[in-house]
Amino acid sequence: MNAEAFNTKVKRNVAHNFDQSIRLYREFEDKHGFFEALTMKMAEAIGIEEHASVLDIGCGYGVSACALHERLGCRVLGVDLSPEMIAAGRSYCQGEGIELCVGDGENLSSLVEDHSFDYALYNASIFIFPDVSRTIAESHRHLRDGGKIAFSFYPQLLGEDDADLFELAFERLGEPLPRFRVITGYAKAAAALESRCVDIGHHRWVRPLDIEFLQDFFSIPAQSASLFPGRGYEERRELSLRLFGTLGDQTKTGRIVWRMAEGAKSGAALRQ
Numbered sequence: 001m002n003a004e005a006f007n008t009k010v011k012r013n014v015a016h017n018f019d020q021s022i023r024l025y026r027e028f029e030d031k032h033g034f035f036e037a038l039t040m041k042m043a044e045a046i047g048i049e050e051h052a053s054v055l056d057i058g059c060g061y062g063v064s065a066c067a068l069h070e071r072l073g074c075r076v077l078g079v080d081l082s083p084e085m086i087a088a089g090r091s092y093c094q095g096e097g098i099e100l101c102v103g104d105g106e107n108l109s110s111l112v113e114d115h116s117f118d119y120a121l122y123n124a125s126i127f128i129f130p131d132v133s134r135t136i137a138e139s140h141r142h143l144r145d146g147g148k149i150a151f152s153f154y155p156q157l158l159g160e161d162d163a164d165l166f167e168l169a170f171e172r173l174g175e176p177l178p179r180f181r182v183i184t185g186y187a188k189a190a191a192a193l194e195s196r197c198v199d200i201g202h203h204r205w206v207r208p209l210d211i212e213f214l215q216d217f218f219s220i221p222a223q224s225a226s227l228f229p230g231r232g233y234e235e236r237r238e239l240s241l242r243l244f245g246t247l248g249d250q251t252k253t254g255r256i257v258w259r260m261a262e263g264a265k266s267g268a269a270l271r272q
């Protein structure tokens, strides 16, 4: 399969998986307030200013858009591949100054026209993009000089001496470690950012290992798809519950680490 066909297939699957996820995604967010907290951690880490304009790429049902609008008065345009996520977002996000639309973050021009944003954010979405260079090039094009691109990433589960607790959990469950937990790794996403931006910064939000949180997070259909590819949803959910249940002895030392990266658009760098 060539790269373009692979890209198209990934995006079709992603849209389908998130279309199927909306109910459990909302239940998860209502219980844990997690995506909102991650948004605000990123906003704090990169210093998002009040009343800024934000392009939210992979916006889901608009959790980040609403949080940034309500707390910082930001104007937000959100773009997502999943029609069901956007439909849910249009009733969830009531504020003026929030617009959500179905679209592909690798092809932003038709959606965004010639608008220049202060920030382009990927909250827990960039690791799903098959062509990360393309989406960063697109969001960079629609940023004003001095504006920032930032992303938050898929979680690391770390134990003592930074042991990978995903590996330990799969070993204990007796299931093979999935070859790809993400479509695009952190290093590749960071390299794409570095190729376009200056003043690169990396941040981390470290939380204690919380088994129930992980079980709920990976009970969202789209999240469990990466752990147990090829299995039906009910089986994936049951496996996810057992998978993280194996880590009960790790809660004293274990951590969930959310990495973030940021870079700024430099007019000078562009002219070089």
Ligand SMILES: C[S@@+](CC[C@H](N)C(=O)[O-])C[C@H]1O[C@@H](n2cnc3c(N)ncnc32)[C@H](O)[C@@H]1O
Residues within 6 Å of the ligand: 011, 014, 015, 018, 035, 036, 057, 058, 059, 060, 061, 062, 063, 064, 079, 080, 081, 082, 085, 103, 104, 105, 106, 122, 123, 124, 125, 128, 129
């Ligand atoms: C884990 S969810 C995060 C949603 C949201 N940012 C939040 O914080 O709740 C990832 C989202 O990225 C979207 N996504 C993945 N690839 C995309 C693409 N190429 N263009 C637009 N959205 C995409 C998915 O449809 C999904 O809604």
